[in-house]
Amino acid sequence: MSDKTMYRFGDTINLSRGADIEAIESRGYKKAVKSFQAKYPKATDVKVIWYKDNVELQKEQKIPIGRKKKQ
16 A cells, blocks of 8 residues: 555635645655645645545645745
8 A cells, every 4th residue: 555645735715616726646745735836836825635544634735835045
């Protein structure tokens, strides 16, 4: 059995209507979010849905995630 999890990313406004933007299979939450933000650099907020132990979990994530550049 694979240790990867399917993360579904959706727009925070249109997700209630079932509009997914992207589905990414990854080993971890942070890797999945970084992969998504590389594809969609203009996104600011995204809703992430995944399943753990047959329970649906969801989180609203602010993007970008990671280190901030020094000025």
